[in-house]
Amino acid sequence: MIFRYKNTLTLLAVLSLAIVILSFGCAKTPEQPPTPPSTPAPTVVQPTTPPSTGTGATKPAGDPAAGEKVFNAQGCNACHVAKGSGGQVGPKLDGIWGSKIKLTNGQEVAVDESYVRESIVSPSAKVVAGYQPIMPTSYASLPAQDLQNLISFTASLTK
Ligand code: HEC
Numbered sequence: 178m179i180f181r182y183k184n185t186l187t188l189l190a191v192l193s194l195a196i197v198i199l200s201f202g203c204a205k206t207p208e209q210p211p212t213p214p215s216t217p218a219p220t221v222v223q224p225t226t227p228p229s230t231g232t233g234a235t236k237p238a239g240d241p242a243a244g245e246k247v248f249n250a251q252g253c254n255a256c257h258v259a260k261g262s263g264g265q266v267g268p269k270l271d272g273i274w275g276s277k278i279k280l281t282n283g284q285e286v287a288v289d290e291s292y293v294r295e296s297i298v299s300p301s302a303k304v305v306a307g308y309q310p311i312m313p314t315s316y317a318s319l320p321a322q323d324l325q326n327l328i329s330f331t332a333s334l335t336k
Pocket residue numbers: 248251252253254255256257266267268269270273278288293296297300301303304305308309310311312313316327331
């Protein structure tokens with residue numbers, strides 16, 4: 178009787194020890210990493226100007242008459258023909274809007290708002306075939322409105 182009782186006690190002791198070890202082991206299992214905070218869905222940035230069709234058909238925002246004043250004040254006319262007069266260091270701008278021009282790398286690009294903007298603020302990014310990249314880079318600092326008006330003026334130039 179005593180023997181059996183002792184046995185039961187030992188069994189109980191072993192069992193409870195096992196439970197303690199097991200629960201300790203469970204407590205030690207690494208916790209799940211916290212779920213990262215949900216990132217907000219990317220906001221779509223609406224273009225400020227109507228998307229270009231790539232054909233140059235889209236007329237840009239801006240005031241062509243104000244753009245013509247900037248054109249002359251900034252000395253663009255020293256190098257470019259516009260409305261039939263101006264220097265011939267750079268390509269003639271009359272009638273280029275909506276056309277395709279060839280670059281020195283052999284590529285053809287459509288003359289649209291983004292091309293003309295880039296041609297003014299970063300002239301050597303795309304160099305017109307037959308010309309040297311000598312247009313000043315300083316126009317990148319023109320006020321945004323002047324730049325927009327210059328683009329509008331360029332778009333108004335017909336052959
Ligand atoms: C010192 C001369 C010079 C001045 C000043 C100058 N440009 Fe140019 N421009 C060039 C030359 C040269 C090119 C052709 C080479 C190139 O693409 O960079 C050119 C290219 C361009 C083109 C691309 C023309 C095409 O047929 O694709 C545009 C648009 C343009 N210039 C606009 C302007 C405007 C607007 C101004 C004034 C804010 C200006 N340029 C001032 C020399 C000049």
